[in-house]
Amino acid sequence: MITWVMYDIKKDKPRGKIAKACLHAGLYRVQYSVFLGMLTANQQDTLSLLLEELIDEETDSVYIFPMSKEELNRTVLLGQAFDKEFVTDEIRSLFF
Amino acid sequence: MQIFINTYGTYLHVKDDMFEIKVKDKEEKKVKINHIAAHKITSFIVSKGSAISTDAVALALKHNIDIVVVENDGHPMGRFWHSKLGSTTKIRKRQLEASLGEEGLEWVKQWIMKKLENQADYLQDLAKHRSTLLPYLQHQQDQILNYRLRIKELNGGVVQEHADMIRAMEGNSGRLYFGALSKSIHPEFAFQGRSFRPAKDPFNAMLNYCYGILYSRVERSLMLAGLDPYVGFLHRDDYNMKSLVFDFIEPYRIYAERCVFVLFSTKKVKKSFFDEIVGGVTLNAEGKPFLVENFTKFFDVQVIRYKGRNQTRANALQLEAHQFANRLIEKL
Numbered sequence A: 001m002i003t004w005v006m007y008d009i010k011k012d013k014p015r016g017k018i019a020k021a022c023l024h025a026g027l028y029r030v031q032y033s034v035f036l037g038m039l040t041a042n043q044q045d046t047l048s049l050l051l052e053e054l055i056d057e058e059t060d061s062v063y064i065f066p067m068s069k070e071e072l073n074r075t076v077l078l079g080q081a082f083d084k085e086f087v088t089d090e091i092r093s094l095f096f
Numbered sequence B: 001m002q003i004f005i006n007t008y009g010t011y012l013h014v015k016d017d018m019f020e021i022k023v024k025d026k027e028e029k030k031v032k033i034n035h036i037a038a039h040k041i042t043s044f045i046v047s048k049g050s051a052i053s054t055d056a057v058a059l060a061l062k063h064n065i066d067i068v069v070v071e072n073d074g075h076p077m078g079r080f081w082h083s084k085l086g087s088t089t090k091i092r093k094r095q096l097e098a099s100l101g102e103e104g105l106e107w108v109k110q111w112i113m114k115k116l117e118n119q120a121d122y123l124q125d126l127a128k129h130r131s132t133l134l135p136y137l138q139h140q141q142d143q144i145l146n147y148r149l150r151i152k153e154l155n156g157g158v159v160q161e162h163a164d165m166i167r168a169m170e171g172n173s174g175r176l177y178f179g180a181l182s183k184s185i186h187p188e189f190a191f192q193g194r195s196f197r198p199a200k201d202p203f204n205a206m207l208n209y210c211y212g213i214l215y216s217r218v219e220r221s222l223m224l225a226g227l228d229p230y231v232g233f234l235h236r237d238d239y240n241m242k243s244l245v246f247d248f249i250e251p252y253r254i255y256a257e258r259c260v261f262v263l264f265s266t267k268k269v270k271k272s273f274f275d276e277i278v279g280g281v282t283l284n285a286e287g288k289p290f291l292v293e294n295f296t297k298f299f300d301v302q303v304i305r306y307k308g309r310n311q312t313r314a315n316a317l318q319l320e321a322h323q324f325a326n327r328l329i330e331k332l
Helices: A012-025 A041-055 A069-073 B054-062 B089-100 B100-128 B132-153 B159-184 B202-224 B245-246 B252-265 B287-301 B313-330
Strands: A002-009 A027-032 A033-037 A061-067 A091-095 B001-006 B013-014 B018-025 B030-037 B042-046 B067-069 B076-081 B274-277 B279-284 B304-306 B308-311
Touching: A002 A041, A002 B159, A012 A027, A012 A033, A012 A041, A012 B030, A027 B279, A041 A061, A061 A091, A091 B287, B001 B287, B013 B054, B013 B274, B030 B076, B042 B202, B054 B067, B067 B202, B076 B202, B089 B100, B089 B313, B100 B132, B100 B159, B100 B245, B100 B252, B132 B159, B159 B252, B202 B252, B202 B279, B202 B287, B202 B313, B245 B252, B252 B287, B252 B313, B279 B287, B287 B313, B304 B313, B308 B313
Parallel strands: A091 B001, B001 B042, B042 B067
Antiparallel strands: A002 A033, A002 A061, A027 A033, B013 B018, B018 B030, B067 B076, B274 B279, B304 B308
8 A cells, every 4th residue: 555654753863763664664755754655554553553652742743644556646746756656666676 | 676786886785774775976976875675675686896795685684585696697696595495395305306207207398398389379479460471480380389299299207318309399499489589570680599698689688688587586486485496307417507497497488588579679679788799799787777677577567367367477487486396295
């Protein structure tokens, strides 16, 4: 499932940890506090439990949105866009 | 996802439990850093001239990722893989037994027959859009099917008794098949049979590279199924020969051939993909990513109908390897 994770975190330290947790889960960073990628239902659960521990419920917020492929294709991207094929794991080979 | 590392001076290491790939950009004099989560990766295909940290090797082993070191033409030289069997030893014992007995002949016949069938089918497909070549292609196809029949009729005894015959039939139909492919391709890219180390023409250069990738994928599938890549049935037990890989790859060679041929016939191949070397041509840094991208799309993304389900060709290959292993131990 295509999943968006976006957050607003006040303190630097938990923010850094949350960013790392998102990358570990296999999401790609599309903006400073916005991550996007393919997660299974289990992976999404794991991630949300992990993030729940890291945030301060009084001040911070994390939103996790699932999205269908069709909806992603209808999104509008202005300026610096990300690669839709890349974030949906359709690119199967990378060259360096 | 497979990661191909071809740039000289690339450094693969681990940061925060993720792979970090550092690539030097010569023009901008910067180092580009890429992070990739371990579970997104299935293999690293690395050519010479790059560095890998032991931590990266360890992380790869932990996640069942294989690190394959390849030669310039895409052929695997070796790989890092955990030293576990992947399955039960029973499979390997049975594999040894089967390779010596009559059962081995049946497997070999099955693989080679499938290969010839694939060749004949492809010529038939080509004939559909090439009316001027139709009689010629049909003739070649019939002959290949004829060779297939002669293999089918082999009976009794062990593989070694029939090995020369099988190889002859295989070689004959290979010549007919590649001759037909050469006639069907744009005259600019026509070629004289198979050539390798080095390839004498662009078609062979691309095909060799694709076969190289395929070898590596077949070897991986066999290992995952618990089979020993070194114990072959038809191919001789030569020193250091990955015989089973050479045997098992036969029905799948068609994937490389179809993928490469289509790139030529749809005029996607450019002259700039190749560099001249002594005695032949080689794929260069522009050609390799182009070919690999197309081949992985063909092999890992596009689906075929396999046993009533839509599967990628890669999955189908893995399933066949497992099935082969299971059939071996069933007969105990």
